[in-house]
Amino acid sequence: MEPRQCITCVIKATDYAAYWFWVTSTAGGVGEGGAPGSGSERLAAPSVLTDPHSAQLGRPGARFGRRPKMSSPQEQGFRLLTEYTNGFMLSQIHKCLFQGPLTIPWSPHAEAELLVSTTIVSEFLRNGHSVFHGSTVSSEITSLPPRASVSVVPRTLAHRWPLVSEVLFAACELGVFDLLSEALEPLGSAAVAVRLGTSSHGTQLLLDTCVSLKLLQVETSRGKALYQNTELSSTYLVRASPKYQGNMLLYLARTTYLCWGHLAQAVRDGKNRYQEAFGVPSDELFTAIYRSEGERVQFMRGLQDVWSVSGRAVLQAFDLSPFRLICDVGGCSGALAKECTALYPGCRVTVFDTPDVVRAAKEHFPFLEDDRIRFWEGDFFEDPLPEAELYILARVLHDWSDGRCARLLARIRRACKPGGAVLVIESLLDADGRGPLTTQLYSLNMLVQTEGRERTPAQYLALLGPAGFRDVQYRRTGGLYDAVLGRMGLPAGCS
Known part of the structure; x- marks a missing residue:
């Protein structure tokens, strides 16, 4: 990722983060009321991508795009x-912006945007005033462009972000919720x-x-405090729950x-930080993630x-x-393949991944065995791909540069049976790239961990079209990940 792109990503994440926290703080707290510009609770009809400059790529009337609302208590x-999990990421953005200059070249436009974001965030970290409620605001802020005036961060929030994440991680690691x-x-x-x-003093502080x-x-x-799990922790933080998320949190x-x-x-050099964190060269993307058998299995369990x-x-x-014949490229343990065969009993799925991952999947995830699922070893950039009617790329393209993505998609196009398709599963940025916050954070995560980024629907069209996929459509699910489907002509009955 180029340094200028890195700067833009930080700017946009900061701007959207400020707006997000204003919305959630005035709407009753994080997790209530959905994301800014939330739309219908029902999944809308797919949006068709025909032209990167088409108005269909946007969401008219909504500053940050309309997204399906997650409205149930569990959601x-x-x-x-x-x-809570994103807290540490947000704190590092704040640290990046406010502790020392970024000594890289950038355009006057990017410099102006950064000044807007940092000035406003700094102001509200100092006094907590909101321009939406008639509070006194410095003349420096009132003179800024209208777009920037929505950026509001509650007092001292930046200092709490990493602490919240660490509390969550510690409680999971210690087994509080399981106990x-x-x-x-x-x-x-x-x-x-x-x-x-554990110590009685530390335990009391953590529980409270x-x-x-x-x-x-x-x-x-009888004057004694007694603790138990909430519905949230029972659903997502207890190991016995089918929706347990603790493995990913620990990863x-x-x-x-x-x-x-x-x-x-x-941000300065546009490269991942594996060298500093693990002593691993930056071009060996998965060596750090799979640096031991234990860490490999931890990551697989996280997925x-x-x-x-x-x-x-x-x-x-x-x-x-x-x-009927599906290939999950980079399918890891086969968890998504298992979901696929449960939803579509008539299909068979081939999970394609590296030899070490396939071995670990067979050894550590035997409960996933299914006569409709098979594993195939190989490097998806170098080795022949299994023939299929549908190729699934779930959390794959965001790891790689546009050039590597184009190469992989071209290989899939050549292996795909006539009338086939590719399903890309990623967290989609809004059309203008300025949200949602979680996806912005994921994109910065791709900067520090890979050579890739998260993308807008139009950017996926720009990758899929030249590779030979037509009738590209996308759907936002309202969850962490969205779907983009590109076809090579339709099998009968497909919609």
Whole structure:
């Protein structure tokens, strides 16, 4: 990623983050009311991409784009958990912007945008005033362009962001939520400390903080505080839950956020930070993630967590039932393939991944065995791809540069059976690239960990079209990931 692109990404993430926190703070808190410009709760008809400059690529009437609202209590809980997880990323953006100059060349336009964002964020970190409520604002801010006036961050929020993430990670690592789930009744902090083998003082502080974050609830009996899980933690933070997300959280804590500590330098030179974090050359993208068998399995389990929550929505975004032979390229443990065969019983799925990943999948995830799922070893940039009618690229293209993506898509086009298609599963940026916040953070994560980025629908069209895929459509699911489908002509009955 070029340094100027890195700067723009930081600017946009900061601008959107400020707006997001204003919306959630005035609408009743993070996780309530959906993202800015939320649309209908029902999944809208797919948007067709025919021209990168077409008005269809935008969302008229909404500053940040209309996205399906996550409205159920469980969905709101997952959004809250996502915000807690993103806290460390947000803190590093703040650190990157406010602690030392970025000594790289940039355009006057980018410099002006950065000044707008940093001035406004600084102002509201100092006094917490909101321009939307008639508060006193400095003349420097009132003279800024109208676009910037929506940026509001509550007082001292930047200093809390990393702490919230660390509280969540520590509670998961210590097994707090598993212990309380297995207990037959609410437990006091002393009992929790004894069973976890932790200090009584530290345990008390951690539990009370988790209560404030709505991860735990507390009741008082005979003057004694007793703790138990909330619905949010029972659903997503207890290992026995089918929607458990703890493996991905621990992967983020142990791998991802070690790279985020070097965000400023990543912005300076446009390269990932594996060298600083793990002593691994920056061109060896997966050596750090798979640096030991334990870390490889941890990452694979993390993806298992992701697809337990997001898999069904992205696979239902389009009707895939006409495709009987499917290849999940870079399919890891086979978790998404399992979701696919559950939704479309008539299909067979080949999971294509590297030999080490295939071996680990067979050894550590035997419960995924299904006579409709098979594993195929290889390097998707070098080795022949299995023939299929539909190729799934889930969380794959965001790892790579446009050139590498084009190369992979061309290889898929050559291997694809007539009438086939490719399904890209990624977190889509809005048409103007200025949101949603979570996707902006994912894009910066691609900067510190890979050579890729998150993209807009138009940018995926620009990749799929030249590779030979037509009738490109996308659908936003309202969850963490969205779907883009490019076809080579339609099998009968496909819609």
